[in-house]
Amino acid sequence: MGKKNVITLVLLLVVVGAAFAMFFLQDTEKSEGTFDILSNMDVLNGEMISEADFSARPTLVVKWATWCPTCVDELLYLKDNHQEFQERVNLLAINITGSERNTNDVINLIDSYELPFLVLADMEDKSSKHFPAKYIPANFLLNTNGEVVNSLEGPIDLETLDEWLENM
Secondary structure (H helix, E strand, O other), X not given: OOHHHHHHHHHHHHHXXXXXXXXXXXXXXXXXXXXXXXXXXXXXEXXXXXXXXXXXXXXXXXXXXXXXXXXXXXXXXXXHOHHHHHHHOEEEEEEOHHHOOOHHHHHHHHHHHOOOOEEEEOOOOHHHHOOOOOOOOEEEEEOOOOOEEEEEEOOOOHHHHHHHHHOO
C-alpha cells in the first residue's frame, strides 16, 4: 500500500471516528421540558398545576409585564372570561419579572385586579427558550406534550383560542 493510500485511509478513519463521536457522545443530559421550566418558577398567584393536569389538556401560556398597557388589558380580558378559558385549557400567565422595575408592582397588580388564574414569575428569563417572543403580550398554546402548537404576539380572544383548538 502506497504512502498516499495510507494517509487517505488514516484521514478517512479520523473523519468517521469524529462523526461517530459527535453522534453517539452527544450531551446525554436530559434537557428541561416545558413543565420543568414552569414548575421551577415562583408562583405569585394561584396554585401550580400538576404534571397530570398539564398533560391532560392543552395549556395557554400568556407572557406579560406590568409596564405593558396591552398586557394589562389582556389580563383583564382573561379575568372577565376566566370561566370560558378555564373550560377549554389550563390557563397560566408568566410575568417576565426580570424586566420589571419592582417586583412589588407585579404583586400589587395581581392583588388589585384579583386575577383568578395562575401567575408565575420568570425572574431569570427561563421561559424564553420555550416561549420566544419579541413583543408582549405573547400567547402560546401547548399541546398535552408541552409542545407549542400556536402562538400570537398580541392579545388573544376566545375566538382565536377556539380556532387554535379546532386545528390541534
